[in-house]
Amino acid sequence: MSPGSSRVPSLVDAVREFVERDVRPTASALEHADRYPRDLVERMARMGLFGALVPAQYGGLGLDVTTYARIIEELCRGFMSLAGVINSHTMAALIVYHHGTEEQRLRLLPRFASGQARGGLCLTEPHAGSDVQAIRTVARRDGDHYLLSGSKMFVTNGREGNTFALLALTEPDARPRHRGMSCFIVEKGAPGLEVVKSIAKLGYKGVDTAELVFDGFPCPAANLVGGVEGRGFKHVMSGLETGRINIAARAVGVAQAGLDEAVRVARALPEPPAALADIAMRVESARLVTYWAAAMKDRGDRCDLEAGMAKLHASEAAQEVAVETMRLEGARGQLASGLAERLYRDAPLMIIGEGTNEI
Amino acid sequence: MVLAVRQAVEKDVAPVIHDYDAGRRDPEPLVARLAELGLFGALAGPEHGGLGLSLATAAMIVEEVARGSATLGGWLAAQLAASLAIARHAPRDVRERLLPPMTRGERWTAPIIGPSIGARQAGKDWVLTGSAPVVANAGRAKLFLVNTALEDGRSRCFAVEAERAGLTVGLASDTVGLRGLGAADVVLVGVRLGTTAILREGAETLLEAVSSVGTAATAVGLAQAAFEAALRYSQQRSTFGQPICQHQAIQLKLADMATRITVARLLTARAAARLDVDSRDDAGATMARLAAGETAYAVSLEAMRIHGGYGYTSEFPVERYYRDAAALLLGPRDPAAERRRLAARWLTSQAP
Numbered sequence: 218m219s220p221g222s223s224r225v226p227s228l229v230d231a232v233r234e235f236v237e238r239d240v241r242p243t244a245s246a247l248e249h250a251d252r253y254p255r256d257l258v259e260r261m262a263r264m265g266l267f268g269a270l271v272p273a274q275y276g277g278l279g280l281d282v283t284t285y286a287r288i289i290e291e292l293c294r295g296f297m298s299l300a301g302v303i304n305s306h307t308m309a310a311l312i313v314y315h316h317g318t319e320e321q322r323l324r325l326l327p328r329f330a331s332g333q334a335r336g337g338l339c340l341t342e343p344h345a346g347s348d349v350q351a352i353r354t355v356a357r358r359d360g361d362h363y364l365l366s367g368s369k370m371f372v373t374n375g376r377e378g379n380t381f382a383l384l385a386l387t388e389p390d391a392r393p394r395h396r397g398m399s400c401f402i403v404e405k406g407a408p409g410l411e412v413v414k415s416i417a418k419l420g421y422k423g424v425d426t427a428e429l430v431f432d433g434f435p436c437p438a439a440n441l442v443g444g445v446e447g448r449g450f451k452h453v454m455s456g457l458e459t460g461r462i463n464i465a466a467r468a469v470g471v472a473q474a475g476l477d478e479a480v481r482v483a484r485a486l487p488e489p490p491a492a493l494a495d496i497a498m499r500v501e502s503a504r505l506v507t508y509w510a511a512a513m514k515d516r517g518d519r520c521d522l523e524a525g526m527a528k529l530h531a532s533e534a535a536q537e538v539a540v541e542t543m544r545l546e547g548a549r550g551q552l553a554s555g556l557a558e559r560l561y562r563d564a565p566l567m568i569i570g571e572g573t574n575e576i
Numbered sequence: 577m578v579l580a581v582r583q584a585v586e587k588d589v590a591p592v593i594h595d596y597d598a599g600r601r602d603p604e605p606l607v608a609r610l611a612e613l614g615l616f617g618a619l620a621g622p623e624h625g626g627l628g629l630s631l632a633t634a635a636m637i638v639e640e641v642a643r644g645s646a647t648l649g650g651w652l653a654a655q656l657a658a659s660l661a662i663a664r665h666a667p668r669d670v671r672e673r674l675l676p677p678m679t680r681g682e683r684w685t686a687p688i689i690g691p692s693i694g695a696r697q698a699g700k701d702w703v704l705t706g707s708a709p710v711v712a713n714a715g716r717a718k719l720f721l722v723n724t725a726l727e728d729g730r731s732r733c734f735a736v737e738a739e740r741a742g743l744t745v746g747l748a749s750d751t752v753g754l755r756g757l758g759a760a761d762v763v764l765v766g767v768r769l770g771t772t773a774i775l776r777e778g779a780e781t782l783l784e785a786v787s788s789v790g791t792a793a794t795a796v797g798l799a800q801a802a803f804e805a806a807l808r809y810s811q812q813r814s815t816f817g818q819p820i821c822q823h824q825a826i827q828l829k830l831a832d833m834a835t836r837i838t839v840a841r842l843l844t845a846r847a848a849a850r851l852d853v854d855s856r857d858d859a860g861a862t863m864a865r866l867a868a869g870e871t872a873y874a875v876s877l878e879a880m881r882i883h884g885g886y887g888y889t890s891e892f893p894v895e896r897y898y899r900d901a902a903a904l905l906l907g908p909r910d911p912a913a914e915r916r917r918l919a920a921r922w923l924t925s926q927a928p
Contacts, residue, residue, distance in 0.1 A: 249750075346884050348815040371885050417598075417890035419898065490912060540873065543902060547910045548690070548710040551903050553750035561752065561902055565880055569888050 228264075229284065232291045235260060240295035248298065248559060251422040253377055258302050261292075261332075266303050268330025270459075271310050275326035282459060283511040286466035290504075293470025294477070297563045300470070301424040304463050305337030305373040308456045309382035312400060316443045316452045325402060329380070336378035339369035339403065339429060340453060346370075349384070349453070350394050354431065356385035356401060361438050363387070363401065365409070365431040375427025376412050379405045383436075384453050387446040400442040400449035409434035420562030458514055461524035465507040468531035468567040471560055472500045475538035478556045482545050492545055496538050503531035532567035539564040577633065581640045584613055589644035596645075596756060597896050603647055603756040610641065611681030615652055619660045624675035631660070631786065631848040635793040639841070642797025646900040647756045649797050653790025654712050658685035658721050660786050661733060664855055665779035667772070670735070674719070686717035686762075689784050689908035693764060695724035695732060702774065704734060704742075704767040708908075715748045715758035722764070723780045733779040734769055742767035753899035778855055785851055785858035788865035788907075792844040795868035795904040799837045799875040802897040806830065806879035809892075813884075826882060833875045840868040862918050865907060872901040 240257060247254050261267070269285050271277025280288075285307075292299040310329035313321055328334035345351035354367025365385055372381065381403045391397025403410075409432050416426045442452055479496050483489050510527040513520035539560040543550035550557040588609050596603050610616065618634040620626025629637075634656055642649025659678050662671060662685075677683035693706030704724055711720075720736045720743070736743060746761035807830060810821035820826050847860035876897040880887035887894045907914060 341885065344814075346815070351815070419888050419890070419895045421888070492912065536877070540905070543906065544911050546906075548906050548908060550906050551710060551751045551753060553752060558752035558902065562899070565877065565898070566888060568881060569884055 617679030
């Protein structure tokens with residue numbers, strides 16, 4: 218074991234303990250009220266989770282992806298929405314780390330890591346989901362600013378967050394289109410940005426998902442990631458591996474929550490149901506494929522295929538486990554006071570999010 | 577008749593059902609519309625103010641109603657199951673007292689199928705004890721038809737008035753789907769009934785079978801609605817330069833969804849037709865309910881996949897279909913137990 222790794226399990230343990238003690242007892246009420254889990258988020262910030270993948274020299278924890286995946290898994294075992302609060306934030310921070318200038322890293326990353334800057338990604342648009350190349354948001358240079366205009370959909374933390382990585386067209390006529398795309402770090406504060414609505418969802422409640430409309434919003438040219446136009450699509454796509462591993466880890470956490478619940482239900486039955494074995498098998502296989510992809514990422518290997526497989530397999534496993542757990546509970550499985558129906562509502566997010574399984 | 581129901585549902589239910597569901601509003605005004613059409617009397621005879629339709633036709637009507645709202649489909653199905661059990665297995669005076677108001681949609685009657693209510697004889701009386709979780713329409717029911725397990729292992733059906741001493745209806749439960757159906761737990765503690773409360777032998781089989789057919793028809797209607805929503809969306813939404821219905825992956829899904837729905841509908845129709853001939857012929861009903869419940873779940877999930885991120889929002893109806901499907905998937909018994917009961921029919925060489 219490397220010298221640094223002894224503190225790694227202890228952080229995972231600390232997160233697990235936090236989830237056991239503080240998250241599980243409150244998650245259901247927060248979720249049903251669709252209320253932002255402010256206290257829990259503050260605790261996560263104090264644990265340093267907003268800087269989980271930000272290197273220590275920029276104020277973060279500098280964890281490897283495997284440990285990050287285990288933390289996400291533990292959070293989702295208690296309340297999937299908590300992972301949403303830090304994950305898209307982490308993706309934005311990673312864009313700055315991997316593609317920003319040194320000036321941008323020094324200026325932005327410590328704020329991302331402390332949780333002072335909180336946010337996510339502004340990629341999807343009303344007409345452009347999995348097909349990112351179809352975006353229409355435009356960034357027009359105006360002196361030492363770019364003026365952003367367009368609308369961004371499904372922005373996680375859109376209302377509660379303050380800092381976002383945004384993909385826009387700096388050269389709308391470029392062919393291929395992705396050559397005209399640039400990535401910006403948008404900090405709320407100037408006029409021209411409106412959170413038009415929070416989007417009501419099947420599950421994944423508590424964390425806000427919003428539609429943001431930019432209308433001539435001035436973004437300092439200093440926040441053009443990397444200081445060069447036309448590389449934004451590549452910046453965004455480079456985060457996909459980690460993004461998919463994260464979704465897979467979420468699915469593992471949700472599936473594990475399903476297994477925990479199924480075991481609880483099965484204890485009351487006269488004989489252990491066969492379904493329990495299927496559930497446990499799905500959880501473990503999802504976990505294995507997720508850790509396998511995460512380990513490849515940590516070794517620096519290209520793992521787009523493996524991360525995709527992990528996301529696909531684990532999300533389908535979580536869905537199966539959620540519905541199987543509900544079946545096991547019978548008519549009571551549909552009660553909002555129970556856990557099974559929350560898992561049933563949360564699970565499809567992993568199928569649809571971060572690149573739908575259909576693609 | 578089925579066509580008239582379809583038109584009425586499209587005109588009066590479909591445009592407003594989202595607001596009812598999202599606002600958790602009491603759907604009684606919509607139920608009143610179904611009552612106007614006489615649907616709650618679909619299975620009662622004309623002498624009781626009913627339409628005297630076959631169960632096969634009634635199943636098609638339930639499907640049409642559920643295509644607009646699974647909550648309303650479930651509501652109608654429960655009342656129809658109770659009315660048929662009473663029409664075929666209650667004594668004449670009970671029929672004449674109960675059926676006319678049930679037919680008008682005034683006297684809600686909730687079937688309780690769950691296996692965990694016991695009945696034992698005490699002198700001339702019967703004493704019922706046990707509980708049933710998440711009984712549809714329990715809060716509004718004036719009467720419960722309760723399938724019970726006797727001490728000798730047989731099952732019999734009792735008619736229990738809601739105000740009978742020892743019967744408690746819990747608070748309406750917040751459920752993932754079928755909002756507005758007013759599901760609640762029903763607990764019976766030493767409920768004492770005279771012999772007139774017991775329905776003739778066979779009522780218990782018919783009550784469960786018709787409930788199953790009703791749930792199956794509701795599930796088929798829900799799946800059909802989800803399929804149509806997905807089909808529409810796939811023609812409107814474009815990615816990578818063409819409508820997504822042009823993508824092979826979407827076409828394969830649409831084909832599989834339509835096939836599953838057709839199979840579930842055929843199973844439901846066959847189960848209904850067999851019960852029209854013979855009240856005891858119930859194996860098909862269990863199969864139809866299990867298959868249709870799984871179909872509703874699978875098709876609504878597929879519809880959500882086709883919608884992508886939008887399918888996960890409350891702005892599109894697939895989110896409701898997926899939630900409603902959960903309730904249709906979860907029957908009165910654990911599905912594994914249900915399948916074993918079904919298997920037992922072959923093992924005892926009774927033809928399916």
